[in-house]
Amino acid sequence: AIRRIDHVGIAVPDLDEALAFYRDTFGLVAEHEEVNEEQGVREAMLVPADGDPSTGRVQLLAPLRADSAIGKFLDRSGPGIQQMAYTVDDIEKTSEELRAKGLRLLYDAPRRGTAGSRINFVHPKDTGGVLVELVEPGGAH
Numbered sequence: 001a002i003r004r005i006d007h008v009g010i011a012v013p014d015l016d017e018a019l020a021f022y023r024d025t026f027g028l029v030a031e032h033e034e035v036n037e038e039q040g041v042r043e044a045m046l047v048p049a050d051g052d053p054s055t056g057r058v059q060l061l062a063p064l065r066a067d068s069a070i071g072k073f074l075d076r077s078g079p080g081i082q083q084m085a086y087t088v089d090d091i092e093k094t095s096e097e098l099r100a101k102g103l104r105l106l107y108d109a110p111r112r113g114t115a116g117s118r119i120n121f122v123h124p125k126d127t128g129g130v131l132v133e134l135v136e137p138g139g140a141h
């Protein structure tokens, strides 16, 4: 089952520039930063500097390569919201429930996401145009 909004993912061309913009404009700061080679991204998870730490996060996603998911998204759509991510308790179970409803999951088995999480995605053509990510948090989240 889906528990809460985990994060909203935003594609950006330059992570350092975006980090400075979010800090100076909205007071959102990185609680975690990571390079994920498999996903082709350099990413940062943002939380309000003085706010509720249990809040849904903003994930800034910058491409490592032009042919990555974020590279292609930036080419096609420009910077902006790329994904909506939900926290789940059991990613295999939720993936199976969604497959049983006829939705296409992008991966047969979960892959590695930020901070030791396990992730999968639902194809945006099966969700009314939103790339939905399922996140089973790792210990560090």
Ligand code: V0V
Residues within 6 Å of the ligand: 009, 036, 039, 041, 043, 059, 061, 069, 070, 072, 073, 076, 082, 083, 085, 106, 112, 113, 114, 117, 119, 121, 123, 124, 125, 129, 130, 131, 133
């Ligand atoms: C593509 N489309 C989208 C979309 N990306 N629609 C909504 N949101 C998006 N993000 C549309 C696109 O406009 C096309 O519509 C159609 O889907 C098929 O496009 P495509 O040519 O197959 O597009 P590709 O080759 O760019 O692939 C799209 C998918 C790809 C979703 C399959 O981006 C993917 O594998 N994403 C999952 C991995 C990912 O996003 N990694 C980066 C974040 P028309 O023109 O046919 O109508 S990594 C991450 O989140 C981490 C590490 C974490 O959270 O921990």
